[in-house]
Amino acid sequence: MFHVNSALPAPTAKAATAATTVIGRLVAGVAALLAVAVARAAPPSVDEFVKPSAIGHVQLSPSGRRLALLIPSPEGHNRLAVMDLPPSQPPRVVAAFSDADITRYGWVNDNRLIYEAFDFDDGVEVRANRAGTFAVNHDGRESRQLIAWRGFHVKEATHITSRVLDINWDWDRTIDDGSDDVWVHETKRNSQREPTGQTLARLNTSTGALKAFPLSGLDHVVSWLRGANGDPAVVRTDWDGRSKLYWRESPERPWALLQDEDALSSAVYLPRSLEPGRLIVSTHHGAGEAALYALDLKTGRLGAEPLVAVKGFDLVATFEGDSKTGHLSGIHFLTDRPQSYWFDDEMHRLQQGLDAALPPGRFNQISCGRCDSSRFLVVHSWSDSFPGEYYLYDREQRKVEPIGAARPWLSEASQGRRSFHRFAARDGLDIPVYVTHPAGTKPTDKLPAVLLVHGGPWVRGSDLGWDQEAQFLASRGYRVIEPEFRGSAGYGDKLFGAGIKQWGQAMQDDLADAVQWAAKQGLVDDKRVCIMGASYGGYAALMGPIRHPGAYRCAISFAGVTDIELRYNAWGSDLSNQTRHYTLPVLMGDPEADRDVLRTVSPLLRAGEIKVPVLLAQGAKDRRVPIEHAEKFVKAAKAAGVNVDYKVYELEGHGFVIPADRADYYRRVEAFLARHLAPAP
Numbered sequence: 262m263f264h265v266n267s268a269l270p271a272p273t274a275k276a277a278t279a280a281t282t283v284i285g286r287l288v289a290g291v292a293a294l295l296a297v298a299v300a301r302a303a304p305p306s307v308d309e310f311v312k313p314s315a316i317g318h319v320q321l322s323p324s325g326r327r328l329a330l331l332i333p334s335p336e337g338h339n340r341l342a343v344m345d346l347p348p349s350q351p352p353r354v355v356a357a358f359s360d361a362d363i364t365r366y367g368w369v370n371d372n373r374l375i376y377e378a379f380d381f382d383d384g385v386e387v388r389a390n391r392a393g394t395f396a397v398n399h400d401g402r403e404s405r406q407l408i409a410w411r412g413f414h415v416k417e418a419t420h421i422t423s424r425v426l427d428i429n430w431d432w433d434r435t436i437d438d439g440s441d442d443v444w445v446h447e448t449k450r451n452s453q454r455e456p457t458g459q460t461l462a463r464l465n466t467s468t469g470a471l472k473a474f475p476l477s478g479l480d481h482v483v484s485w486l487r488g489a490n491g492d493p494a495v496v497r498t499d500w501d502g503r504s505k506l507y508w509r510e511s512p513e514r515p516w517a518l519l520q521d522e523d524a525l526s527s528a529v530y531l532p533r534s535l536e537p538g539r540l541i542v543s544t545h546h547g548a549g550e551a552a553l554y555a556l557d558l559k560t561g562r563l564g565a566e567p568l569v570a571v572k573g574f575d576l577v578a579t580f581e582g583d584s585k586t587g588h589l590s591g592i593h594f595l596t597d598r599p600q601s602y603w604f605d606d607e608m609h610r611l612q613q614g615l616d617a618a619l620p621p622g623r624f625n626q627i628s629c630g631r632c633d634s635s636r637f638l639v640v641h642s643w644s645d646s647f648p649g650e651y652y653l654y655d656r657e658q659r660k661v662e663p664i665g666a667a668r669p670w671l672s673e674a675s676q677g678r679r680s681f682h683r684f685a686a687r688d689g690l691d692i693p694v695y696v697t698h699p700a701g702t703k704p705t706d707k708l709p710a711v712l713l714v715h716g717g718p719w720v721r722g723s724d725l726g727w728d729q730e731a732q733f734l735a736s737r738g739y740r741v742i743e744p745e746f747r748g749s750a751g752y753g754d755k756l757f758g759a760g761i762k763q764w765g766q767a768m769q770d771d772l773a774d775a776v777q778w779a780a781k782q783g784l785v786d787d788k789r790v791c792i793m794g795a796s797y798g799g800y801a802a803l804m805g806p807i808r809h810p811g812a813y814r815c816a817i818s819f820a821g822v823t824d825i826e827l828r829y830n831a832w833g834s835d836l837s838n839q840t841r842h843y844t845l846p847v848l849m850g851d852p853e854a855d856r857d858v859l860r861t862v863s864p865l866l867r868a869g870e871i872k873v874p875v876l877l878a879q880g881a882k883d884r885r886v887p888i889e890h891a892e893k894f895v896k897a898a899k900a901a902g903v904n905v906d907y908k909v910y911e912l913e914g915h916g917f918v919i920p921a922d923r924a925d926y927y928r929r930v931e932a933f934l935a936r937h938l939a940p941a942p
Contacts, residue, residue, distance in 0.1 A: 304736040307931070309670055310729060311923045313337050316665040319651045321628070322371045323437045323584055325635030327399055328352075328653070329374060330664070331363060337920065339363045341376055343399045346637050347655065348662070355401035361392070367435045367443075368630065369466050372399050375407070375432060375443055381918045393425075394432050396441075396466035407466060408432065408445075424469030433461075437584040437630075438491060441467040449480070455838055458482060461493055477516060479507060486535045489587075495532045495540060502843040504529045508540065508558055519561055525847055527754045530556065530563075534580055534589060541568065543576065550753040551575035553592075571596055575751050577721075581608075583633040590632040595751070597681035597693075598725040599624040608632060615640055615654065618661055623647070624726065627654075639664075645679035646700075648727045675700055677735035679725050684778040686747070686771050690759055693752055694775055695723045696784065697731040697741035704782075708740040709789035709938040712776055712805075712813070715743065716796030718760065718768065719848060721751030734793075737931055739938070742779050746771035748848075762850045764825070765804045765862025772801060773809040789938045793817035793930070796886060796915065803864040803894070806873045815937040817876045817930060820886045820915050823894035825863040826852070827887070835884040865894050869901030876906045876933045878926055880913030906933065 317339070319330045328346055331339045332354075339362040342352035356363060358378055366376035379392040394408035408426045426445070433444040447460040458480030462473045474493060476482065481500035488494030488511070496507045496516070504524040507516040519540075522529050527545035533553065534541040540556040544563070552567035553576055569592065570576060578592035581601075591603035603609040608627070615625050619642050626641045636656050643649030650666035677697045686692050702708060711734045715722030723731075723743050731741045745752055746768050748760020760768050772792065780787035792805040792813045799821020805813050822828060829841050829852045836845075846852065850859045860866055875898065879891035888909070898905045908929060910922045917923040 305671055305675055307733070307924045307927045309668075310733045310736075311920045311927065312668075312670075313339065313920065314648075314667040315669060316651065316667055318366070319639050319641070319664060320366070320368065321630040321635060321637060321639055322368045322399075323630040324371050325630055325637045326371055327368075328637070328639070328664075329366065329368065330651075331366070334359075341366055341374065341397075343374075346653075348653070353401065355399065356395065356397050356404070367432075368437075369396065369435055369441055369443055370437065370439065373397070373403075373441055373466060374399065375435065375466055377432065403467065405466065405469065407464060407469065424471075426464075426471070432464075436463075436491065441465050444487075445471075446482075461485070479516060484532060486532050486540075488535060489537075495535055497530075497532055499524050500839065506530050506532065510558075519556065519558075525844065527551070527757070533578065536587075536589075543578070545754050549755060551577065553578060569602060573752065575753060577751065581628065581632060583629075583631045585631050586633055588633055590629075593626055595721070595724050597695075599626060601626060605632065611638075611654075615652075615661065619652070643667075643727055644673075645697075645725050645727060646676035646732075647673045648676075675736065676727065676732050677702075677741075679728075679731070681725055682778075684775070686767075686774045688767070690747060690756070690771075692747070692756075692771050692775065693745040693749075694778070695725065695731075695743040695745075696779070697728070697735045697743070699735045699738050699740065702740075704784060707780075707783060707786045708738065709934075710740045710742055710776070710779065710785035710787075710791075711934070712772060712790055712792045713741050713743045714746075714772060714792065714794030714798035714801040715749070716794065716798045717750075718746070718748045718764075718797040718801075719750055719757070721745070722749055733927055734930075734934075737934065739934065740779070740785050742775050742785070744771055744775035746775075761848055762855065762858075764800070764849055764859075765808060769801060769804050769808040772805060773812050776812060787812075789814060789940070791815040791817060791934055791938055794821070795819040797822065799886075800864065803871070803875070804862065807864065807867050807870045810870070810872060813873060815874045815876070815933065816871070817933065819878045819926065820880060820883055821864075821877070821890070822886055823863070823868075823890040824865040825849075825859045827890060831887050831889065833884060833887055865890075865897055868894060868898040868903060871898065871901075871903045874904040874906070874933070874937050876908075876929060878908045878910065878929070880915060880917075881909050881911045882914045885915040 313333045317331045321328055326346055328344045330342055332342050334340050340354045340357035341363045342354045344352040361378045361380040363376050363378050366374055369375050375396045377394050392410040393406055395406050397404040406425050408430050410428045430445055430447050433446050435443050442463045442465050445462050445464045448456050449458045451457050459482045460473055462471050464471050479496050481498045482496055483499045484497045485493045486495040492512045498505045502524050504522050506520040508519055509516045520530050530542040530544050532540055533543055538558055540558055542554055542556050543551050545551050546554055546563060552570035554567050555564040574596045576594055578594045581591045582589040590605040590608050591601055593601050601612055603612055619625055623642045623644050627638050629635050629638045638654045640652040640654055648668040651664035653662045653664055677699050679695055679697050682694050683691050722745050734741050747756055748768050750757055776787055776790050779785045790813050792802045794802045799818035802816045802818040803821055806816055877891060879888050881888055895905055895907050913922055
């Protein structure tokens, strides 16, 4: 399927030198830092793992005349910078805050950008006027706030309503139609603050003018695509357990229902791209894995064969094409690693050339504003042991120039290699698993291990790309085992479906089976294994020594679910009533009909069965897994004599946003593992 031809010349010394002169000023002393990292014998410090990337989110303007990127300030806050192409001057900072990070941005057109900023110094709590959406020209002029994260419109003394939108509005996407407009949407909420639908609108980023696009009675919109005239033409809704897909030929025509399906069914059509006469959707269509299919808009029939499919993996694609013409050039997707497939012959040959020119073993992902016409392309290049760097490819000069590395202070030699495997669980189900091997070790070394359980749980966990947490643990000498247990997404309907109503049961068995598989391969010492995770992974870490006593030496849980009952009725949780009433009863268990089973898989009610040390960490502002979970568990565990080390991060929520807090957590993890995974005397 992934056939590529020809090759491009390797970067010339002249090109590399010129580019380094321009871009290298982004990070002072990169060469010195890199030399130090390579020379020393000690592993990278905790701070080196958690410090902000030196460069990120590199993006071309629509025509490819300019390049934007995020770079940190001396204080560590992300700033938005722009550089004209071809490069002749260092990037200029066009937007920055002394106490906030720019987290997301996009090109409105070649001259103007839209971006979001958030004050992480306050943690995850959104305070009035401490976050919002803004627009600015490429030269830093004509700055304007578009959305303020506050709950009301501000009125001046003249009683004129401000054009700054309130917290119910979100920037949706850019348009690239020559205007200063972007798409935004307002989330409608009921009296319980539950989202009930959306209002779509075009927002002028220069004037603040808003033009609404009513959807003629369609509510509960979760995704949409625009037609040839720019108006919404495809809409998918999700409410009361039903997913509905609509299409209309023009704004004057009524909406036609294309599908009405159980929202949790793998047969749901997920709209991806609208083309003349057909809609490209992602669905299983009775197959084992999700693939891309063509849906005939006139007949409503799905093509018998997929357009693109990958054996053993659900195809979850991002599309690459020309934003002006709408021409689809290719797709990016994940198997065990990031991959690209190009429909366009030129881009197909270009991919092979770049793969040949750049260091071997890299995942090289090309992005282009307008693939058909842009002179310049951006290439993101990374691997299992390399955090990544960006290159600029000049089509006219056929030349590759480096832009910058994300974490130049981390030497590739200090990072572990990652490998992908599959093993049979105790009931024969095929379980994918990723392993991170500490640098300098052999596969035959039986090492102490960390079983790292992903959150969700109904999501994909990992791939072969560089992973911060896995690499940190591996750098401390632990082999890291990351199973894609049943219930995980991304590997086909069979694996996902086998996890239904299996919290604390077969899902937990898969984790223990992963340890035994790794031990049989000679990878780990199964007497020195700690189970660790966050969110669902934190839950699994606590259930591990309950379900499988003796399998683990210790358990580490961050933001872990401890009380199953609270999943259905916790006050202040951000889980919607739709999730509680339609999703959890199907995937996790009915709180009434399955009550007895759910009680047996609740760590809170079985805390006294834990016979190993536990490190428990929690964000005080977590709304997904409120702190009540941690507080109730710690009280019950300590009353039962369990050795619990408990830490609350006052400004954090369901994850870390403050680097110092993440660093503190990693240091606690490091010390905890050193104490409890040490060789037996």
